[in-house]
Amino acid sequence: MAEDINRYLRQDKLPHIWCPGCGHGTIMANMLRGFARSRLDQDKTVVVSGIGCSGRATGYLDFDTLHVTHGRALTFATGIKMANPELTVIVVTGDGDGAAIGGNHLIHACRRNIDIKVVLFNNSIYGMTAGQFSPMTPTGATATTAPYGNIDQNFDLCELTRSAGATFVARGAAQQPRQLIKIFEKGFAHRGLTFIEAITQCPVNYGRRNKLGGARDMLNWQKEHIINQTKYESLAAEERQDKIPSGILYQDKREEYTERYEKVIASARGSEN
């Protein structure tokens, strides 16, 4: 991996706070490799994050960075992008941050197709608060707040964001860096709401409690269960049962929100004369 990502990191803020074996660092590093390949301007890029272990990423990233309230990163990002459409705006969020408390903002940002790149670190649990279940915790798994097993149904966030109006939807995993970098590269180049679900492992607050072993075992689980979309589609229905498709799942062109607002400005000015 030739990309030099050091220039995108605040070296003096490292080492990071994430636990040994946590997948968040892998996702962040591959996000930066994708960013390097996309050749976007570092000085014209703002990264916004909410609260959670994943949200701490903004502290390490050498851009304009904003660490906000739990679940609300997309709302701040929307203001930034609307204010200055020339900026590249990236949101780093978690499965609790982005899909529970911030779920409503996620679907509305998708609906607008505003040019924000949403990177959701999905570790299937509330990591930072020590292991309560999230909307991405599988049914039946245990969590500190689901000691008898989780009865909730989890989301398929890629289906959700696609139907809400996102125009770039992809899923990758910490265990599959090559594919992940490519997803980031393509996603960052896309104009419109870009949703990237990055599956990652929380050995401390999810793996251990669910007897999934340590980080290595959890990465092996990813290897066995997360398969490329083309391969996934070639499988029979019963073979798909315990598999998760990855890759760029959907991409489309639709007019982006700030571009549409430029037309509002033009017509408001026209009607003034």
Next chain:
Amino acid sequence: MKNKAGDKIKENQARIMLLQGDEAVVEGGLVAGASFFAGYPITPASEIAEGFAEKLPALGGKFIQMEDEIASMGCVIGASLAGEKAITATSGPGFSLKQENLGLGIMVEAPCVVVNVQRVGPSTGLPTSPSQGDVMQARWGTHGDHPIIALSPSTVKETIDLTIKSFNMAEKYRIPVILLLDEIVGHMREKVRIPSAAEVEIVERKRPRPEDREEFNPYQETEDHIPPMPDYGQGFRYHSTGLFHDKTGFPRGKSEDARLLMDRLMAKIDENLDDIILLEDDLKGDEEVVVLSYGSTARSAISAVTRARQEGLKAGWVKLMTVWPFAEDYVARLADRVKEIVVPELNRGQLIGEVERAACGQAGISGIHRYDGTIIPPDEILDKIKEVS
């Protein structure tokens, strides 16, 4: 005049109009240079959103209707950090929703204006009736100690002036400023003169110079306690967070940093009370009774005092335009020389507690409180003046 994109925009001309208070927020905001609005509809504040939706784009500004008030508050702070003069408007239920992000705005020091056209609460309450029930929420609505500025107009003309002041103070002190209207002022129509931008003082935030990029500390202590603020995208690559942080903007988890930051945030306001506290009074110096009020209630108070004087009573009035920070020293001095201070409020007694605290037993304090969605008529205040004279 040019907007941020560098396009020429029409210089606004002074003009006379018949306006509602809500519309006056829009006109005043545009004079002050408002360039961004995010909001969610709610009675009795929707007219503000509607006004900005119509007027901003023609000036090269931006309007967005968000999915709720939490989102509106976040959006406004984001736009502010990107360099806009940003504003949002709501009423009770929405004001409650904004509180968490309002605290974030105070912590990252994002200039912006938050309008609350008060209606009767709690909960859905009386959506179309006036109230001054959110005075304490404006002070303490977001959790934790924090500084805040809240202004409250009593007329449409004052709404224009105080909207301009709200933007100016937000920019000057790097803080969200709350503009507390009430349903009466919001929906009342009065003939007003809208000034041109050239006639009034317009404040812009302090921005760092490009050469400051090298060693930039975004939350550096300065003589006036207000660090310069770059727009996003100018290569400063700085960090802001709702966590307590040091001058670099990063959290270190040290208790000393928490104390230093809180002290600086408070000092921005506490050391500038003369600039921030706006009030008007009509006192001859021989008053026995003074009516202290704010917002729409001041209209009844002034009319009651005028009649009391005609009847030979020694009465005067004080109208607070700045509700927070509270005019403590002023009230303390007043209490030293009058017999009674009468405080009419459209709530069960909120600002009266501050008056009592400042008066410290030196004058009698009596309240007139209405919380049923109706106004306090001048007669009622006049009766009280007579009772305590």
